[in-house]
Amino acid sequence: MLVSVYRYNPETDLKPSMQDYQVEIPGGKDLMVLDVLALVKEQDDSVTYRRSCREGVCGSDGMNINGVNGLACITPLSEVVKNDKLVLRPLPGLPVIRDLVVDMSIFYKQYERIEPYLQNDDPVPAIERLQSPEDRAKLDGLYECILCACCSTNCPSFWWNPEKFVGPAGLLQAYRFLADSRDTHTDERLANLEDPFSVFRCRGIMNCVAVCPKGLNPTKAIGHIREMLMERGA
Amino acid sequence: MQVSSVTNFGRSGLSDWLIQRVSAVILLLYIVCHSAIILNTPEMTYALWRDLFAGTTMRIFSLLTLLALCAHAWIGMWTVATDYLTTRMMGSKATLVRLVFLIGCLAVLAVYFIWGVIILWSV
């Protein structure tokens, strides 16, 4: 199989280029894209990418696979390869550090901006804070985010305004804390999101939903934030 | 951390978002209303058209639509400008380019509005 990898080393390259590798897929197995990258790295140890858990829960190996953002470790070749060719590029819209490794600082900064931690001013009880199963169920589909950035780097609004638009990943977490019955800072959180950029740059095109490897729905969460902002404004 | 809105006239992203939707509804109503009138008038003459716009209700409706159009266009153009005419896209000259572009938009909208009012009240 032909694997075409985006190459860029800031120390030696003036501009990026694509490099082709011929990879033998053992025994016609349906490998994951990450396994193929490991085979490429065996040929050429300078090929650079991030990886950790290799089971889709750590979010390290988000990349653009034959034109679509996804996690290399849970994307089987059978799902993406056409004409025996695999094209691997870094996540779009972020600065490239080297090859498939992007600088995610701005992505993390937007995550930090929504104050991603529970805030509760009531006195701490001796045991846990109580929460009904129904209230807990409101966090399903929100807390599972793995911060892989597949969604935010697939979002034009985030490409244009990464410093000001929180992006789908950050907003999903913003809503995770807005929706938590144990958090008492709803008003401050909403005030922090009311400006014309943070939330309202979302145009609802659902590019984020299309690529989330965990099947989450940031667009829906953003809709809920808008509703909460409206209720607060009314 | 609050995001400053620099050249936005709106109160907040929420008001912008609401204005955009309310104004769109007004524009749609206006179009539907006029389409219905035109379709239900077998022979539209200048006199009929003039009478139609001479009524106070229609004047207020038209003025409202004119306002809605200006607000809608302004928010839309401002959004487009802050998406594409940015330092990220074109470097340090972006702020100046955006300012000129937005002043241009404002000027055009002002002309539209004043001209519209003059037409409405000259009927």
Added chain:
Amino acid sequence: MANIRTMTFDGVIVGGGGSGLRAALELSQSGYKTAVISKVFPTRSHTVSAQGGITCAIASTEPDDDWRWHMYDTVKGSDYIGDQDAIEYMCSEGPQAVFELEHMGLPFSRNEDGRIYQRPFGGQSREYGKGGQAARTCAAADRTGHALLHTLYQANLKNNTVFFNEWYAVDLVKNQQGHVVGLIAICIEDGEVVFIKSKATVLATGGAGRIYASTTNALINTGDGIGMAMRAGVPQQDMEMWQFHPTGIYGAGTLITEGSRGEGGYLVNKDGERFMERYAPNAKDLAGRDVVARSMVLEILEGRGVGPEADHVLLKLDHLGEKVLNDKLPGILELSRTFAHVDPVKEPIPVVPTCHYMMGGIPTNIHGQALGQNADGSDRVIGGLYACGEAACVSVHGANRLGGNSLLDLVVFGRASGIYIEKMLSSGVEQQEASDSDLELGLSRLDKLNQSSSGEKVADLRKELQVIMQNHFGVFRKGDFMREGIKKLQAMRERIENPHLQDKSNAFNTARIEALELQNLFEVAEATAIAAEGREESRGAHARDDFTERDDENWLCHSMYYPETKTLGKRKVNFAPKTVPTFEPMIRTY
């Protein structure tokens, strides 16, 4: 100081997983200048993969639950070489540590009354083994590790911990007085090498499951802290004790939580027989992990395995119904569909025992202080060095860890290390100094790699190492076969210390990191091999064909591996808990 930049902190923590982040949080909260060095962004650490939960007697699902029962189970699970003072500390402090996590925002699943949901796990009992199965594992669906790690990272953000993300710790810096004064680290992004100086250095680097070819562990689990400690001369405890998790997905190695059996799933052989009923009549599929894993291997060896090679068994879950599976085990459904191409709602999952957890590691006391030994065998605290989490051996897991106890270990002893270091710092301890020559250990290793012009490929060497470990030091072990394995390993040392690094770039050079990781893997593998050959008995996860019985007379003790001489010694197990009577060794059945 040499030619490199020096940065100074009150406390530096190596590793951004559960225990590292918990220790860092404790220190940051008290206002000390704290840095976390992590080779990956913290939420990519292996804690994120933990599924089933955190075992702790918070008395929610069973309101009369008692931490002493948990302690009994843990002592029994350890096959009696867990230190009882440490287990007592973990089980009694546990509830407080878990409630703190909840207050930080961890999204635990809930019972109807609003308290934290707890599920049954293997090896759990009520009333000291006499009251039947307990339900003691606090869970956030089957994503507890993910929820826990993200919550701890978030809490650290709130408390302004300084993070060096994607920095790799190369070696400890130990001065002539034997005091650890910091470490050499390299920034992966730009290759800068720095000396990070600190009054307290905490190794929270996790496990090293990648010494085996088939493992549930992340690719980053390369035993970096263990390697660093051994190169600094720190002995390692109970390194022969490796847990093989009963249910790794056949072929892929990804983990299926024990919680799937806790929720009512069970194992079957090719005849559809629930074979655990024969091996553990009472606990059945919820016996200790070592017991279940061995039973599975025996079934396979006796020809009752499943598949064309008859080399695995099946985990049946479909009888639980789609709703329970969706509510309680959503992550398992995802993993099975992706990696086993099986939908557990309809079909059983092919599983096989897979390397999962390192019970051994850097010996510490309950404050996380790393321990060496005096000539008379008594403990000696190593100044400036701490360890917690999987890298440490406190030892609460002894010869076999119970499911759900690893997450508890992380938070309890991460927290304990932080509390102790805070106390030590506030008592005004002084920064010890290092000389240029003390930095040499780490710097020379880097230099050697950067100048390599010949040698073998890291990927090839790593594969060879993993195959040796898999074949010679697996679930069942045998003396002569292990000695052969040790010989093969010894022949590899020279080659692994001199691999060929083709890529010498300073920009995000992962090839260099992989070479350094391989050297750590090798240190762990050799320690494991020598300790496994040395312990002439079967206990917990260490099962020998040539010594099939537990030998309390000679081996009711920890093994100590001395890296400088590559020899094995012993250390006493603690049988003196402070508030409860000693749990005396008994025959261990489930």
